[in-house]
Amino acid sequence: MRKCRYEELIDGYLLDKLKPEEQTDFEEHYFICRSCFDKMSERDEIVQILRREGVLSPPAEGSAEGERPVSWIRRFLAFFKPRR
Amino acid sequence: MRSLSPHPYNDYAVGNVSKDLPLDEAILGYRNVISFRVRKALGSSTPDWEDVVNEILMQAIEKVKNGAFRGESSVGTFLYTITSRRIIDHIRQKTKVLRHAPEPAPFPDPHDETEGRERSLQIVRAVEKLKPKFRDVLYLYYYKELSREEVAQELGISPRRVSERVNYAIKLIKKSVQA
Numbered sequence: 256m257r258k259c260r261y262e263e264l265i266d267g268y269l270l271d272k273l274k275p276e277e278q279t280d281f282e283e284h285y286f287i288c289r290s291c292f293d294k295m296s297e298r299d300e301i302v303q304i305l306r307r308e309g310v311l312s313p314p315a316e317g318s319a320e321g322e323r324p325v326s327w328i329r330r331f332l333a334f335f336k337p338r339r
Numbered sequence: 340m341r342s343l344s345p346h347p348y349n350d351y352a353v354g355n356v357s358k359d360l361p362l363d364e365a366i367l368g369y370r371n372v373i374s375f376r377v378r379k380a381l382g383s384s385t386p387d388w389e390d391v392v393n394e395i396l397m398q399a400i401e402k403v404k405n406g407a408f409r410g411e412s413s414v415g416t417f418l419y420t421i422t423s424r425r426i427i428d429h430i431r432q433k434t435k436v437l438r439h440a441p442e443p444a445p446f447p448d449p450h451d452e453t454e455g456r457e458r459s460l461q462i463v464r465a466v467e468k469l470k471p472k473f474r475d476v477l478y479l480y481y482y483k484e485l486s487r488e489e490v491a492q493e494l495g496i497s498p499r500r501v502s503e504r505v506n507y508a509i510k511l512i513k514k515s516v517q518a
Contacts, residue, residue, distance in 0.1 A: 266480075266505070270481070270484055272484075272486075282376060282419065282423075283416065283419050285372065285375075286369070286372055286376075286415035286416065286418055286419040286422075287413050287415035287416060287419075292371075292372055292375070295375075296371070296375060297513065298509060299375075300458075300462075301462055301509060301512055301513075302481050304458075304459050304462045304463065305462075305466065305477060305481050305482060306481065306482060307459070308459060308462075308463050310463045310466045310467065311466065311474055311477055311478035311481075311482050312474075312478065313478060314471070314475040314478065314479070314493070314494070315471070
C-alpha cells in the first residue's frame with residue numbers, strides 16, 4: 256500500500272512541532288484520511304503512555320554508537336567488505 | 340493491535356452523499372476524529388471537552404437536516420470546519436468567563452479506567468522488552484522531545500537511522516501488544 260505523504264507530519268503534530276499552516280493542513284487531512292488518523296491515534300496512545308508511566312530512562316553513559324568499541328565480529332566482517 | 344479509533348470513513352469521506360448509511364449516522368461515526376481534535380486543542384484535562392464534541396455533532400446533524408450540507412465537499416471537510424469554529428468559540432467563551440474559577444474534575448468511568456490501565460501495562464511491558472538502542476531513541480525523541488537531528492547527534496547515528504528506529508520501535512510495541 257502506498258504511504259500517504261501526510262504520515263511524515265504525524266510525529267510533528269503530536270509533539271506540537273509543526274508550523275501553524277502545516278498543522279492546519281494536517282488537521283484538515285486527518286478528517287478525510289482514515290489511514291493517517293488511525294496511525295496518529297495509535298502512536299499518540301503509545302507516546303502518552305511512554306511519558307506518563309516513566310518507563311524510559313536516559314541512555315547509559317557511552318551509549319553513543321560512535322563511542323562504542325567495535326566488536327571483533329564487526330572488525331572481521333569489515334575485512335571482507337569491498338573498499339570504495 | 341485493535342483499532343484505537345474505529346470510524347466509518349466510508350464513501351461520504353470523498354464527497355458522495357447518496358450512500359446506504361444515513362448521513363447523520365455517518366456523522367456520528369466521526370466522533371473519535373472530532374474528539375481527538377477537540378482534546379488536542381483544549382487539552383484532555385478540560386472537563387467539558389466531551390460536551391464540546393457532542394455540541395459539534397448535534398450542530399452538524401442540524402445543518403444536514405436544514406439542508407446546509409449539500410455534499411459539495413466531503414463530510415470530513417464539513418465536520419472539520421464546524422469543529423474548528425466550535426473550538427475557537429469555546430476558547431473565546433472560556434477566556435471571557437470566570438478565568439480563575441476552578442473546574443470540577445470529571446468522574447472517570449471505572450470500566451474505562453481498568454481497561455486503560457491494562458492497556459498501559461501491556462505497552463509498558465512491550466517497551467521494557469525493547470533493546471536499549473530502541474528505548475534510547477524513544478526516550479530522546481518522545482520524552483525529551485529532541486529533534487531527529489539532535490537525537491542523531493546524541494546517539495552518534497544518522498537522522499535517517501533515528502526515524503527508522505523510532506518507527507521500528509513503535510512497530511515492535513504494536514506487535515507485542517497484539518500478540
